[in-house]
Amino acid sequence: MGAAVVGTGVTGTVTATNLGLKRADFVSNVDPKWCAGCGCYSVLRWLTGTFPGMNLPREKFAVISGIGCSSRTPYYVDTFGFHTVHGRAMTVATGLKITQPDLSVWVMTGDGDALSIGGNHFIHMIRRNPDIKVILFNNQIYGLTKGQASPTTAKGKKTKSTPFGSFDQPLRPLSMAIAAGATFAARVADTDGELMADILAQAAAHRGAAFVEVLLNCVIFNDGTFSHLTDKAVKNDTTVRLRDGAPLVFGAAKNQVVTIDGFRPRVETFEPGAALPTNALIHDVGVEDPSLAFLLSNMEHPELPVPVGVFRKVAAPVYDDNYAPRGGDLGKVLQGNEAWVENDLGEIKPAAR
Amino acid sequence: MTSQAPSKQILSLDRVVIRFAGDSGDGMQLVGEQFTSTCALMGEDIATLPDYPSEIRAPAGTIAGVSGYQLCFGTSEVYTPGDGVEFLIAMNPAALRANMPALNPGATLILNEDAFQTRQIEKAGYAANPLETGELNGFRVLRVPMAKLTGEALGGAGLAAKQVDRSKNFFALGLAYWLFHRDPSHTERWLAKKFGAKPEVYQANLQVFRAGQAYGAQQTGDLPHYQIRAKAKARGPGTYRQVSGNTATALGLLAAAKRAGLQLFLGSYPITPATDIMQTLQQYPDFCKVLQAEDEIAGIGSAIGAAFGGALAATSTSGPGFSLKTEFINLAVITELPLVIVDVQRGGPSTGLPTKTEQSDLMQAVFGRHGESPIAVLAASSPQDCFDAAVEASRIALKYMTPVVLLTDGYLGNGSGVWRVPDLQDLPELPTMLTTQVDGFKPYSRDPETLARPWAAVGTKGLEHRIGGLEKEDGSGAVTTSAANHEKMTHLRAEKIERITRDMPPTEITGDPNAEILVLGWGSTAGVIQLAASHLARQGIGVAIAHLRYMNPMPPDLEGLLRRYKKVLVPEMNSGQLWYRLRAAYLIDMDRLNKVQGQPFRADEIELKIKSMLGVQ
Numbered sequence: 016m017g018a019a020v021v022g023t024g025v026t027g028t029v030t031a032t033n034l035g036l037k038r039a040d041f042v043s044n045v046d047p048k049w050c051a052g053c054g055c056y057s058v059l060r061w062l063t064g065t066f067p068g069m070n071l072p073r074e075k076f077a078v079i080s081g082i083g084c085s086s087r088t089p090y091y092v093d094t095f096g097f098h099t100v101h102g103r104a105m106t107v108a109t110g111l112k113i114t115q116p117d118l119s120v121w122v123m124t125g126d127g128d129a130l131s132i133g134g135n136h137f138i139h140m141i142r143r144n145p146d147i148k149v150i151l152f153n154n155q156i157y158g159l160t161k162g163q164a165s166p167t168t169a170k171g172k173k174t175k176s177t178p179f180g181s182f183d184q185p186l187r188p189l190s191m192a193i194a195a196g197a198t199f200a201a202r203v204a205d206t207d208g209e210l211m212a213d214i215l216a217q218a219a220a221h222r223g224a225a226f227v228e229v230l231l232n233c234v235i236f237n238d239g240t241f242s243h244l245t246d247k248a249v250k251n252d253t254t255v256r257l258r259d260g261a262p263l264v265f266g267a268a269k270n271q272v273v274t275i276d277g278f279r280p281r282v283e284t285f286e287p288g289a290a291l292p293t294n295a296l297i298h299d300v301g302v303e304d305p306s307l308a309f310l311l312s313n314m315e316h317p318e319l320p321v322p323v324g325v326f327r328k329v330a331a332p333v334y335d336d337n338y339a340p341r342g343g344d345l346g347k348v349l350q351g352n353e354a355w356v357e358n359d360l361g362e363i364k365p366a367a368r
Numbered sequence: 369m370t371s372q373a374p375s376k377q378i379l380s381l382d383r384v385v386i387r388f389a390g391d392s393g394d395g396m397q398l399v400g401e402q403f404t405s406t407c408a409l410m411g412e413d414i415a416t417l418p419d420y421p422s423e424i425r426a427p428a429g430t431i432a433g434v435s436g437y438q439l440c441f442g443t444s445e446v447y448t449p450g451d452g453v454e455f456l457i458a459m460n461p462a463a464l465r466a467n468m469p470a471l472n473p474g475a476t477l478i479l480n481e482d483a484f485q486t487r488q489i490e491k492a493g494y495a496a497n498p499l500e501t502g503e504l505n506g507f508r509v510l511r512v513p514m515a516k517l518t519g520e521a522l523g524g525a526g527l528a529a530k531q532v533d534r535s536k537n538f539f540a541l542g543l544a545y546w547l548f549h550r551d552p553s554h555t556e557r558w559l560a561k562k563f564g565a566k567p568e569v570y571q572a573n574l575q576v577f578r579a580g581q582a583y584g585a586q587q588t589g590d591l592p593h594y595q596i597r598a599k600a601k602a603r604g605p606g607t608y609r610q611v612s613g614n615t616a617t618a619l620g621l622l623a624a625a626k627r628a629g630l631q632l633f634l635g636s637y638p639i640t641p642a643t644d645i646m647q648t649l650q651q652y653p654d655f656c657k658v659l660q661a662e663d664e665i666a667g668i669g670s671a672i673g674a675a676f677g678g679a680l681a682a683t684s685t686s687g688p689g690f691s692l693k694t695e696f697i698n699l700a701v702i703t704e705l706p707l708v709i710v711d712v713q714r715g716g717p718s719t720g721l722p723t724k725t726e727q728s729d730l731m732q733a734v735f736g737r738h739g740e741s742p743i744a745v746l747a748a749s750s751p752q753d754c755f756d757a758a759v760e761a762s763r764i765a766l767k768y769m770t771p772v773v774l775l776t777d778g779y780l781g782n783g784s785g786v787w788r789v790p791d792l793q794d795l796p797e798l799p800t801m802l803t804t805q806v807d808g809f810k811p812y813s814r815d816p817e818t819l820a821r822p823w824a825a826v827g828t829k830g831l832e833h834r835i836g837g838l839e840k841e842d843g844s845g846a847v848t849t850s851a852a853n854h855e856k857m858t859h860l861r862a863e864k865i866e867r868i869t870r871d872m873p874p875t876e877i878t879g880d881p882n883a884e885i886l887v888l889g890w891g892s893t894a895g896v897i898q899l900a901a902s903h904l905a906r907q908g909i910g911v912a913i914a915h916l917r918y919m920n921p922m923p924p925d926l927e928g929l930l931r932r933y934k935k936v937l938v939p940e941m942n943s944g945q946l947w948y949r950l951r952a953a954y955l956i957d958m959d960r961l962n963k964v965q966g967q968p969f970r971a972d973e974i975e976l977k978i979k980s981m982l983g984v985q
Contacts, residue, residue: 043834045846074829079673082837090834090847095826097676098836099669100699106635106661106669107676113657114633114677115827136669139662341654345626348652349619349789353405354609361411361602366609 036067041076043093054205054231055084058150059091061208062121065215066094071119078121079108081128083159084233085152088123102133105140108147109334116335119219122149127157130166130186141195141224145334148218148225151188154233155240162236174236189312189326192226193305199225200308200326205232206245210256210323217325223333244321253316257324262295265320272296273319280310280319300328377592383413383442384548384594385450388540389467390459390480391428392421392435395537400437402541406554407441408610408786411603412596414441415895416612416784417449417968420723429483429491434466443599445902447895449783451970455547457540459483459514461492476508476591478543480536482515510591512583514539521579522572531569535576542580547593552581603788611787613751613780614644617684617710620758622655623790625680627759628766628798632656633674633681635667637689640722641778642712645684664689668696668709675705676835678802678825680762682708686778687716687729694737697771701741701861703835704812704821706765706772706800708758713777715966724966725778727891728942733773734920734949740858742865744772745920749894751780752787757917759795764868766800769820775919777941779968780892806830811845819864869924877929880910885978886933888958890916890946893939893969900974911978916946927954935981937961939974 041063049055066076076094080086082101089096099107104122112120129137129151140147156174157163163176167188171180192200199221201214211229218225230241244254255265255273263273266284274283274294283292299307308327315321347368354366388396388403397418407414416439426433440450452472458464460483471477479499489497498504499511518536527535545552555577563570584593611619625632634656636646649658657674661667668683675681685693690711700707713729715721733745744764748757754776761774801815801823811833812821824831833845841848842856877886879901889897894915901911914929916922930936930950938947939961947960961977963969979985 045834072829073832074827076832077676077826080836089836094832095676096832096834096836097673097703098834098838099672100695100837103665103669103696106666107673109666110633110635110659110670110673110675110681111677111826112673113659113670114631114674114679118677118826135662136666139666338653338657340631340657343654345622345655346789346792348622348655349792350607351609351611351615353409354607354789355409356605356607357411357603358605359602361599363409363411366607 034067034070034072036073038064038067040073041066041093043091045090047091048087049084050235052232052234053084054154054229054233055088055152057205057208057211058085058123058152058229058231059088061211061215062088062150063092064212065219068216069119069219075117076119076121077108077111078123079104079111080123081125081133083125083128083157084154085123085125085150086128102128102131103136104128105133105136105147105149109140109143109145112145112147112335113338116146116338120147122147124149124151125158126151126153126155126165126167126188130188130191134166138191138195141192141197141226143334144196144198144223144331146222146224148227150227150229152231153188153228154231154237155185156233156237158233158236169240187312188228189226190309193309193312193327196305197226197327198223198331199328200312201226202228202230202323202326204230204241204245204323207323214325217328221328223331243316253320255320255322257298257300257311257322257326259298259300259325262291262297263320263322271320273314278310280314282319300325303329378595379592380595380597381442382444382597383440383446384455384596385438385440385453385472386455386457386544387436387438387453387467387470388457388544389434389436389463390537391463392423392433393425393428394435394459395534396435396437396459399537399541400439402555402558403544403550404439404441404784405558405610406545406550407439408608409554410551411599412441412443413446413786414439414610414784415446415449417779418782427491429460429462429488431462431466431493434463436463436467442596445899447899447902448968448971451972457544459536459540461489461494461498464498465492465494471507473506474508476510477504478510478512478540480514480540481511482513508591512543517579517583518576521575527568527572531572535573538573538577539580539583542577542582543584544580546581546584549593549595552577603786607789608786609789610784611752611755612644612782612784613748613754613776614642614712614782615648616751616754616787617748617758617774617776617781618645618648620755621649621680621682621708621762622652623755623792623795624759624762624798625656626792627795628680628762628800630800631674631679633671633679634658634684635661635670635674635681636684637661637664637667639664639686639689641714641781642684642686642689642710644781645710645712664692665696668693668707671707672696672700672703672705675700675707676826678823678827680708680766681706682710684710684712686712686714686722688719690729690732697743698737698739698741699837700771701737701743702837702840704769704861706769706823708761708765708772708774710758710774710776712781713775715964721966723778725892725968726941726964726966727775727777727893728945728964729775730890730919730942730945730949733775740862742862743920744768744770744865744868745775746772746917747775747891747919748780749891749915749917751783751785753894754780755787755790760917763796763798764871766798767820767871768818768864768868769801769823770865775891777892803831804828809833810843811835812840812843814860818867819860866921868918869921872918872923875914875916875923875925875929877912877914879913880905881912883910883912884933885935885937885981886912886914886930887937887939887974887978888914888916888930888946888950889939890919893941896969896971897939897974900971900978903971903975904978909978909982909984919946922953927956930954930956930958935959937978937981939969939977941968
């Protein structure tokens with residue numbers, strides 16, 4: 016990927032870098048140790064492809080991770096990187112971002128890392144809205160511990176820790192993020208490079224917390240878990256690409272549309288070229304009220320097409336802007352408001368303020 | 369305002385131990401603080417001990433709801449807030465009953481008589497009115513109808529009954545001011561400032577405060593009042609203030625960051641009795657960045673992120689939170705980042721005694737992590753010393769690239785004393801391992817002297833590198849599972865911590881260095897050990913005292929010092945954690961004195977133990 020073609024935003028403008036950095040400049044000399052065919056490679060490729068377009072020198076990037084397959088990513092990116100402890104990357108990222116607000120801070124996490132052990136940090140980082148980008152590698156399984164059910168594992172799924180099928184209700188990462196007040200929320204499959212490049216560029220350009228769920232295939236422990244959404248033969252019928260201001264039209268024949276009936280989304284078929292049903296849902300990424308984004312985040316296969324693209328992108332105060340120390344006379348701080356001065360004789364008078 | 373009646377008997381004292389006690393909503397902490405500030409401004413020494421329940425407003429009138437504020441003030445030997453209470457001001461029967469065990473024989477009790485009604489007497493758990501049963505016969509009792517007199521003082525002020533009732537703490541304070549010849553001007557200024565916007569409230573409190581003083585002056589009974597003897601020696605020229613241990617810790621971190629030329633970042637979560645460290649720093653957004661995190665873990669996690677970004681990073685907590693931070697402390701150990709972890713110890717295990725004090729986290733601080741995980745551990749010895757200890761903890765963290773635990777405790781954190789405010793220029797400069805050197809940069813190369821690795825803060829051009837919790841290859845910092853490397857790194861991490869001993873000053877001996885017995889203390893027992901030794905010195909019994917600041921690694925001269933004395937006593941507010949560690953390290957047998965009651969030692973407890981060790985009566 017060349018520097019000039021990265022970062023196609025929603026408006027179609029191309030962000031060229033004048034630093035002359037290329038994707039290769041962001042690839043470290045450590046060879047990734049992911050399984051052959053793992054979806055993690057795709058994220059790494061498009062992440063390092065996004066960085067040159069941000070027009071920032073390499074030292075201004077920090078990639079922070081927790082524990083799990085996703086969280087090996089920092090070792091493979093030639094920026095500052097920190098492979099922290101399980102579930103807590105967002106806390107480290109928050110402290111770093113507050114310390115140096117001009118950094119571009121990216122968190123690499125997984126469904127177990129972000130939603131199970133790190134669930135608390137996830138919702139709180141999102142609600143504070145620091146200018147941090149979070150990529151959640153959702154493979155619906157614990158990969159690095161070799162195949163246990165995760166918080167996103169489907170009900171009934173047999174895994175090593177659910178030999179008779181999981182009976183836990185899975186979490187929807189985007190619903191959680193949106194409920195916590197995410198100002199940017201998006202979803203993309205690991206197989207869709209074009210959309211991933213677009214979403215990561217938009218996330219990079221967003222001021223505030225940006226959350227991106229990547230539907231990611233684990234070839235070893237959960238192979239094909241998203242094939243109903245990613246296989247070329249079916250994906251046009253099972254997913255719908257979200258476009259701002261546009262109806263949710265999908266289907267190989269582009270003859271299906273998501274409509275709204277009260278609070279319930281439905282699928283209706285229409286004649287291509289004819290007028291859409293009047294109750295067709297029109298996407299609006301910038302609407303303040305999160306209800307639409309939340310509704311979209313709950314759309315699931317097979318009743319409804321699964322939306323991919325940007326669910327929500329709104330401007331809001333950025334957390335790190337709250338910190339702007341101006342310095343001053345620290346001696347006065349040490350003194351406090353009630354200090355006094357004593358002389359050799361023990362005579363006392365109030366200290367000058 | 370004439371608060372002194374010359375005809376009355378005036379007794380002179382060197383020091384006084386007084387306790388204000390009432391319902392937790394009665395404003396006892398406030399009047400205690402006012403009294404303390406006034407004493408400090410009168411040039412006297414002070415040591416305070418707030419003693420409050422963990423419930424915010426337990427049912428009024430019950431023992432569970434009693435809040436107390438004790439202080440010792442005077443001009444000599446003010447080392448602790450005092451063993452036994454000499455003057456108790458009790459606003460209700462529960463406050464009297466709860467504090468009976470703390471009273472000295474013959475203590476003066478100033479009781480709000482109006483509160484000794486049947487209902488309140490029962491609520492306090494008395495079978496009969498203690499004012500009438502004779503059980504207070506050994507004490508000097510002054511029955512003062514404070515509620516009634518407060519009401520009278522405010523007659524016509526047009527205040528609601530509830531507001532009148534809430535002012536009676538200032539009546540008690542006024543009476544205490546008369547009793548000890550306190551200068552009322554500080555409190556009057558404070559009232560003016562506090563209630564400047566509400567003139568009627570200001571006037572009301574002022575009237576009640578003055579009525580309390582006037583009431584004392586009008587007493588015709590045999591109640592004497594007291595004058596504190598002048599100081600033998602002035603404190604020396606300088607700027608002074610009153611400071612609590614938690615405030616001093618916060619200020620120490622600010623000063624350390626300034627002397628290191630770094631930002632200060634604190635990631636923390638509210639927890640008793642450590643919260644004040646966070647709240648103090650939150651008052652100074654121009655000097656530091658404070659994140660009130662979603663939990664204890666996020667508190668330290670954010671601090672580690674800040675350390676990666678080149679800040680002086682700290683987190684503050686108490687026992688349960690300290691446990692939660694454990695995994696992250698190990699991340700700072702293996703990534704060798706500077707970090708200060710303040711543990712304001714409280715009674716444990718688990719939630720334990722949240723508002724009470726203990727020294728029971730020493731083992732956890734030194735050893736309580738998985739893997740071989742050496743870190744530095746320091747302890748502060750007085751509220752004022754929390755400042756120096758925080759600066760020293762920061763110095764070590766930055767010089768050796770290591771997490772440092774600073775142990776204080778509830779008694780130090782909440783207690784306060786008079787502090788000489790240092791000039792920032794007089795504090796040591798704190799060199800850091802920050803580097804911008806690109807040529808030959810290796811994340812895990814080491815300073816030959818300290819073994820510290822370079823600190824390549826995020827944002828430093830050309831020093832992009834990756835760190836993490838996986839074992840690092842010596843030098844390069846690359847991830848490796850090599851057996852030989854792991855053993856080497858384990859030894860390097862331990863040796864680095866051991867080298868901190870090279871900076872340590874000789875361990876100081878106070879008291880009588882030639883005595884037969886050495887008392888070795890650490891942390892908040894410093895004052896009470898000194899007090900006990902000074903009592904014993906008056907009886908002709910010499911005691912040598914050493915007090916540990918460096919809990920890990922321990923000072924290199926400590927073993928020789930312990931061997932110099934025939935008898936060694938280690939008093940601790942735990943079951944013998946330092947004692948255990950010393951025996952394990954040096955194979956020296958020692959005596960110990962342990963108290964695990966959530967309360968500090970009394971001097972007589974230590975005196976008795978020393979006497980029994982020496983075989984004297």
